[in-house]
Amino acid sequence: xxxxxxxxxxxxxALDTTLALRRILAPDVLRTPFFDGMPLMPSSLLLPFAFAWxxxxxxxxxxxxxxLASVVLVTVVGYALLLDQxxxxxxxxxxxxxxxxxxxxADLAVRALRWQMTVVYLFGAISKINVVFISGALxxxxxxxxxxxxxxxxxxxxxxxxxxxxxxxxxxxxLAYGFWKPRYRAAAAVFGLLFHTAIILTFPAxxxxxxxxxxxxxxxxxxxxxxPVEVWKRxxxxxxxxxxxxxGRGTPPPATALDSGQHP
Amino acid sequence: MxxxxxxxxxxxxxxxxxxxxxxxxxxxxxxxxxxxxxxxWQMYSGVRTLSEFTTIDASGQAREIEPNDYLGNPRxxxxxxxxxxxxxxATQPAVVAVxxxxxxxxxxxxxxxxR
Numbered sequence: 001x002x003x004x005x006x007x008x009x010x011x012x013x014a015l016d017t018t019l020a021l022r023r024i025l026a027p028d029v030l031r032t033p034f035f036d037g038m039p040l041m042p043s044s045l046l047l048p049f050a051f052a053w054x055x056x057x058x059x060x061x062x063x064x065x066x067x068l069a070s071v072v073l074v075t076v077v078g079y080a081l082l083l084d085q086x087x088x089x090x091x092x093x094x095x096x097x098x099x100x101x102x103x104x105x106a107d108l109a110v111r112a113l114r115w116q117m118t119v120v121y122l123f124g125a126i127s128k129i130n131v132v133f134i135s136g137a138l139x140x141x142x143x144x145x146x147x148x149x150x151x152x153x154x155x156x157x158x159x160x161x162x163x164x165x166x167x168x169x170x171x172x173x174x175l176a177y178g179f180w181k182p183r184y185r186a187a188a189a190v191f192g193l194l195f196h197t198a199i200i201l202t203f204p205a206x207x208x209x210x211x212x213x214x215x216x217x218x219x220x221x222x223x224x225x226x227x228p229v230e231v232w233k234r235x236x237x238x239x240x241x242x243x244x245x246x247x248g249r250g251t252p253p254p255a256t257a258l259d260s261g262q263h264p
Numbered sequence: 265m266x267x268x269x270x271x272x273x274x275x276x277x278x279x280x281x282x283x284x285x286x287x288x289x290x291x292x293x294x295x296x297x298x299x300x301x302x303x304x305w306q307m308y309s310g311v312r313t314l315s316e317f318t319t320i321d322a323s324g325q326a327r328e329i330e331p332n333d334y335l336g337n338p339r340x341x342x343x344x345x346x347x348x349x350x351x352x353x354a355t356q357p358a359v360v361a362v363x364x365x366x367x368x369x370x371x372x373x374x375x376x377x378x379r
Contacts, residue, residue, distance in 0.1 A: 029336040086339055116287065
């Protein structure tokens, strides 16, 4: 499932990055390379480049020649990421790391993916602990231009925005920590779904594709901690026990892999 | 068999340890510099103080410019203080110098165009 979701996210990202590269590769545009001597792709190669990206992402998602698809993706997406500082995005960097991690043996990959997710949320939280973010100014600049649910100007004041900013830091911190505790795991997953959905709905349209891709990529990583089938099983078991108890025939719920913290 | 398992297990532990240490040290180090930084997982976490740029032509006339007009895909991580003046000098023959002013400190860095 991780592979499928990341493949889907990469296919969507191909559209966004191709459009960005089209602008970046225009002749009169300022170049801001990470490294001197980075070979610049001719604009005429942009279409085959995008095709290779989408084809490899689709192959990864569909499970077809996944190793070859991963190598193509790391090469193509890695080039786009490092071509210029303007084509960089955190979620693209994350996707490349995930594709590389998925090349490892399964048990090792799961552990690495868990840590990867934790690191992203943890540093997402730590880096927000600064005056600009906590003042709410940064959030206000984005939330005011939300494409679906713009934040009312009347509410864009420190008394409202500072608790929202603090909440965003706590949310990141909870998502970094919650998945490691079996008892919070399902709650963290649901919270993460809602958290990313809220960001997608309330941030500007210009960030929409990037935020959707980032959300899909992070949601993919949730599968390194839990199996939705196991979550449904547990919910169904609890429901069955609850019904039995109401009928006067209560029995304790059986332990599941999720309860024990064991990866399903 | 058991020895092989132990070896694999130790190798796996080393791989994971190296991965985690790298993944923690790199973003931790980047917290010390301006934010947001590339490779630091600093999504929507801060805003760099963006310089204000002014071009000076041969007659001494100054004209304020919008940095984003020169970029294909503006991003907050990019420091344009040196890259933008060099680009303007190379592409606009009428410009003799470019000034970058930090709006917080009021510090001005002037880059003469050497042609």
